[in-house]
Amino acid sequence: MKFNFNVSPNLRQKQSTRRIMAELTAALLVVYAFSLYFYYTRYDLDRAMQAVKLMVVSLAVALATESIWALVTKQKVKTFLMNSFGFVTAIILTLMCPLNITPFALGIATFFAIFFGKLLFGGFGQNIFNPAAFGRAIVFAAFAKASTDVITGATPTTLMATSYNWLPANNAAFTQLLDSIGGLGNMATGWYAGAIGETSAILLLIVGVVLAVRKVIDWRVPLIFISTVFVLGAVVGIAAGMSADLWIQYAAFHVLSGGVMFGAVFMLSDPVTSPTSAPGRCIFALGCAFITMLIRLKGNLPEGVLYSILLMNMLTPMIEKALDGKQNQIMKKAVTIFAVLALFAVGTSYVLGATGEKAEPAGHTAGIAQEVQR
Amino acid sequence: MSVISLFKGPMRQHINGHKDLSDHGDIKAVKAGKEVKIPLYATHSANFDVLVKEGDHVCVGTKLAQCNDRMIVPIYSSVSGTVKGTAKIMHAALKPVEHIVIENDDQYETTKAFAPLDYLEADKAELVEFVKNAGIVGCGGACFPTYIKYASDAKIDTLIINAVECEPYITSDYKMLNEYLDDMLYGIQAMRKMAGNPEVLIAIKETKKEMIAVLEKAVEGDRDHVSVAKVPDVYPMGWEKTLVQQLLKKTYNKLPSEVGAIVNNASTAITLGQALKEGTPLVEKIVTVSGDAVKHPCNVRVRIGTPVHEIMEAIGGYTCEDVKLISGGPMMGKTIVNDQFVIDRAVNALTVLENKPLSSVACLRCGSCSDHCPSGLQPVRIAQALNANDPVTMERLSVLDCVECGLCSYVCPSRLDVTENMRKAKRLMMLKAKK
Numbered sequence: 001m002k003f004n005f006n007v008s009p010n011l012r013q014k015q016s017t018r019r020i021m022a023e024l025t026a027a028l029l030v031v032y033a034f035s036l037y038f039y040y041t042r043y044d045l046d047r048a049m050q051a052v053k054l055m056v057v058s059l060a061v062a063l064a065t066e067s068i069w070a071l072v073t074k075q076k077v078k079t080f081l082m083n084s085f086g087f088v089t090a091i092i093l094t095l096m097c098p099l100n101i102t103p104f105a106l107g108i109a110t111f112f113a114i115f116f117g118k119l120l121f122g123g124f125g126q127n128i129f130n131p132a133a134f135g136r137a138i139v140f141a142a143f144a145k146a147s148t149d150v151i152t153g154a155t156p157t158t159l160m161a162t163s164y165n166w167l168p169a170n171n172a173a174f175t176q177l178l179d180s181i182g183g184l185g186n187m188a189t190g191w192y193a194g195a196i197g198e199t200s201a202i203l204l205l206i207v208g209v210v211l212a213v214r215k216v217i218d219w220r221v222p223l224i225f226i227s228t229v230f231v232l233g234a235v236v237g238i239a240a241g242m243s244a245d246l247w248i249q250y251a252a253f254h255v256l257s258g259g260v261m262f263g264a265v266f267m268l269s270d271p272v273t274s275p276t277s278a279p280g281r282c283i284f285a286l287g288c289a290f291i292t293m294l295i296r297l298k299g300n301l302p303e304g305v306l307y308s309i310l311l312m313n314m315l316t317p318m319i320e321k322a323l324d325g326k327q328n329q330i331m332k333k334a335v336t337i338f339a340v341l342a343l344f345a346v347g348t349s350y351v352l353g354a355t356g357e358k359a360e361p362a363g364h365t366a367g368i369a370q371e372v373q374r
Numbered sequence: 375m376s377v378i379s380l381f382k383g384p385m386r387q388h389i390n391g392h393k394d395l396s397d398h399g400d401i402k403a404v405k406a407g408k409e410v411k412i413p414l415y416a417t418h419s420a421n422f423d424v425l426v427k428e429g430d431h432v433c434v435g436t437k438l439a440q441c442n443d444r445m446i447v448p449i450y451s452s453v454s455g456t457v458k459g460t461a462k463i464m465h466a467a468l469k470p471v472e473h474i475v476i477e478n479d480d481q482y483e484t485t486k487a488f489a490p491l492d493y494l495e496a497d498k499a500e501l502v503e504f505v506k507n508a509g510i511v512g513c514g515g516a517c518f519p520t521y522i523k524y525a526s527d528a529k530i531d532t533l534i535i536n537a538v539e540c541e542p543y544i545t546s547d548y549k550m551l552n553e554y555l556d557d558m559l560y561g562i563q564a565m566r567k568m569a570g571n572p573e574v575l576i577a578i579k580e581t582k583k584e585m586i587a588v589l590e591k592a593v594e595g596d597r598d599h600v601s602v603a604k605v606p607d608v609y610p611m612g613w614e615k616t617l618v619q620q621l622l623k624k625t626y627n628k629l630p631s632e633v634g635a636i637v638n639n640a641s642t643a644i645t646l647g648q649a650l651k652e653g654t655p656l657v658e659k660i661v662t663v664s665g666d667a668v669k670h671p672c673n674v675r676v677r678i679g680t681p682v683h684e685i686m687e688a689i690g691g692y693t694c695e696d697v698k699l700i701s702g703g704p705m706m707g708k709t710i711v712n713d714q715f716v717i718d719r720a721v722n723a724l725t726v727l728e729n730k731p732l733s734s735v736a737c738l739r740c741g742s743c744s745d746h747c748p749s750g751l752q753p754v755r756i757a758q759a760l761n762a763n764d765p766v767t768m769e770r771l772s773v774l775d776c777v778e779c780g781l782c783s784y785v786c787p788s789r790l791d792v793t794e795n796m797r798k799a800k801r802l803m804m805l806k807a808k809k
Binding site: 007035074083124126281 | 379381382383386387389543625691692695696697698699700704708710711712727729732735737739741744745747749750751752755770771772775778779784785786789790791794797
C-alpha cells in the first residue's frame with residue numbers, strides 16, 4: 001500500500017483553466033463561422049477564403065512564436081503551447097481586424113501581441129495588457145495604410161465617426177445615417193462588413209450569455225460595460241437634444257457598433273488583465289465604458305473600445321490595491337469608487353453631448369455609404 | 375446574503391457530497407484489537423499529567439491523564455486491560471502525539487468515571503463543572519473543550535446545534551442523530567440551561583428531508599424553545615461563522631458569543647447527553663469510512679484508540695494500492711502517510727481517495743478564490759504578497775482570518791494549492807509576530 005501525502009483539500013471541482021480556454025475557443029469559432037458564412041453568402045468564396053487565410057496566418061505566427069520561445073527557454077514545446085493559450089490571442093486578434101488587413105500586417109501584429117504583449121511579461125497569467133488588444137493597437141499605429149480593397153466602403157462605425165463625428169447634427173441627420181446602414185436591426189444581426197468577428201451583436205450576446213452561465217467569463221463585466229455604454233449614450237443623446245425615440249436609438253447604436261459587444265464578451269472579460277475582486281471588475285468595466293465614450297466623442301480614432309481596454313489594463317494594479325482587504329470591509333469603499341466614477345462619467349457625457357461639435361455629412365459621403373451598404 | 379451580488383462573490387459553493395455511499399447502510403461494529411492507544415491530545419497543548427503507570431489495571435472510564443494547561447481536558451480509557459506504557463506516534467491531526475498504550479483484555483469491565491447528573495436539578499455552575507470533568511470536547515473536528523463556551527457570562531440569545539455536516543463523504547453525524555436522538559435532545563436541554571435558556575436552533579441541510587421530518591417531530595413538544603433550521607446545501611455551511619451569518623444575519627469577529635450565539639455540534643450534544651444520563655465519558659465513536667478507494671464504504675462503531683488499519687481490515691480494505699488516506703473529510707481533513715494512527719474523540723471520518731495527481735497551470739487571476747472565500751479574503755492577492763514576501767500587504771489582506779476550509783483550492787480552475795499558500799502566508803505572519 002502507498003499512502004500519499006497531499007496538502008488539503010483533496011477534492012477539486014471539474015472546471016479547469018484548460019476547459020475554460022477550450023470553451024472560449026469554441027465560442028470564438030462560432031462567431032468566426034458566422035463571419036465566414038456572411039462573406040460567402042453576401043459576397044463570394046474569395047472573400048470567405050481571405051478570412052480563412054488571415055486566421056491561418058495569425059495562428060501560424062502565434063504558434064511559431066511560442067514554439068521558438070519554448071525552445072529558447074528550454075521548455076517542452078507541446079506542454080508550453082498547451083499551457084500558454086497563444087491560439088486564443090491569435091483568434092481574438094484576427095476577429096478584431098477588418099477583412100481588408102494584409103496578412104503581413106496581421107502576422108506582424110500577432111508576433112507583437114504574443115512576444116511583446118505576453119511572453120516578455122512572463123507568459124500566460126503575467127501579462128499586463130490584453131495581448132490581442134496590444135496587437136490590434138500595433139496595427140492601428142503602424143499599419144494604417146496596409147489594407148487591401150477586398151471590401152470597399154465604410155462600416156457603420158467609421159461612417160458614424162468620420163461623417164457624423166459620433167454626434168449627428170440633428171434628428172434628420174441621424175435618421176439619414178440609420179437609413180443608410182439598414183437600420184439598427186441590420187446592425188444587431190451583423191449583416192454588414194466590419195471587423196471580421198465584431199459585427200453580429202445578437203450572436204455575441206447569445207454567446208456571451210452561454211459563456212457567463214457556464215462560468216467561463218464573469219457576468220458582471222459584460223453586463224456593466226454594455227449597460228454603461230447604453231446609459232452614457234443615452235445621456236449624450238438627451239444632452240444633444242435628440243427626440244425621445246432617437247436618443248434611445250442613438251444609445252443603442254453605441255452598443256451595437258464597433259467593438260462594444262465583442263469587447264464585452266471576449267476582451268474585457270479576460271481575467272488575466274482585469275482585477276481579481278468582484279467589485280474591482282465592476283469598476284474596470286465601468287471605466288472601460290467611460291473611456292470608450294470619451295474616445296468616440298472626442299478622440300481622433302474612429303473607435304474607443306480597444307484603447308479603453310488597454311488604458312484600464314494599466315489601471316488594474318491600482319484598482320486591485322485600492323480594494324485589498326476583506327470583502328465586507330472594502331464594500332463601502334468599492335461602492336463609493338463606483339458611484340463617484342459613474343457620476344463623473346454621466347456628468348462628462350452630458351457636457352460632451354451638450355457642447356460637442358455636431359456634424360452633418362457632406363451630401364456625397366452619405367451617398368457613397370448608401371451605395372456601399374445596400 | 376444573496377448568491378448573486380454585484381460587488382460580492384457568493385462566499386460559498388455547493389459541493390457534491392457523495393453521502394449516498396455511506397448514509398443508508400447499517401453501522402458496523404468493529405471490535406478493538408489487542409492493543410489500543412489513547413491519544414493525549416488537546417488542540418491547545420501537549421502538556422498532560424499522566425495518572426497511571428505501566429502495569430496498572432484500568433477499566434473503561436478510568437481517568438488516564440489530564441491536561442491542566444490553561445484549559446482542563448481529562449482523558450479516559452475506552453477499554454479495560456493493562457497499561458503498557460506510552461508511545462509517541464502520528465496523530466489524526468498530523469502531529470506526533472504521546473499515546474497511552476493499553477493491552478485490551480476484552481472484558482470491558484467498567485468503572486463509573488463520574489456520577490450522572492440530572493440537569494433539571496443542577497445549576498449552571500454545576501453543569502459547567504460536569505462538562506469539564508467529563509472531558510467533553512467539540513466532536514465536529516475541532517476538539518475544543520466545550521465547557522469554555524459556557525463558562526463566560528456573555529448574554530446568549532441563541533444556541534445553534536450544528537448538524538449541517540458540510541464536509542463531503544461524511545455521514546457519521548447523520549447516523550448518530552438517527553441512533554441517539556433522545557440523548558441529543560437531553561444534551562441540548564442541558565446546554566440550554568448552561569447558556570441561560572436561549573432559543574435553540576438545530577441547523578440541518580434542507581436536502582436531508584427524512585431527517586428534518588424526524589427532528590420536527592422530536593421537537594414538537596418544545597416548539598417555543600427548540601426549532602429546526604434548514605440551511606442550504608453549500609460548503610462551508612457547517613463553519614460557525616457561515617452558519618451564524620446564515621441563521622442570525624450577524625457577523626462576528628472572533629467568537630459567536632459576540633453576537634449572542636453559541637454553536638455546538640450535534641454529536642457533542644449527544645456525547646453530553648450520554649455523559650449526564652449514564653456517567654460515562656466518550657469511549658466509542660461512529661466514524662464514516664468512505665471515498666472512492668474504499669471497497670465497502672460504511673459507518674463503523676469503534677472504541678477510541680483503535681488503529682485505522684484494524685478498521686480497514688475489518689470492513690474489506692481498499693480498492694487500489696495508491697491512495698490518499700485522510701483523517702476527516704476531503705476538504706479539511708489531513709492526509710496521513712500510514713494507517714497506524716488511531717481514532718480520537720474528534721475524528722468522525724476516514725476518507726480514502728485514489729491518488730490522481732493534478733496537473734496545474736499558471737494562475738489566470740480569475741478571482742474565483744476571492745469570490746468564494748467564506749471569510750471574504752482574497753487568496754489570489756495573498757498569494758501575490760507571499761510571492762513578493764510582503765507581510766505588510768498580507769496584514770492588510772487579513773490573512774490570519776483564514777480558517778483553511780479549502781474552498782479556494784477546490785474552486786481554482788488552474789488546480790493550484792491556493793489554501794497551502796494561505797497556510798504559508800499565515801506561518802510567515804506568525805513568525806513576524808513572534809519576533
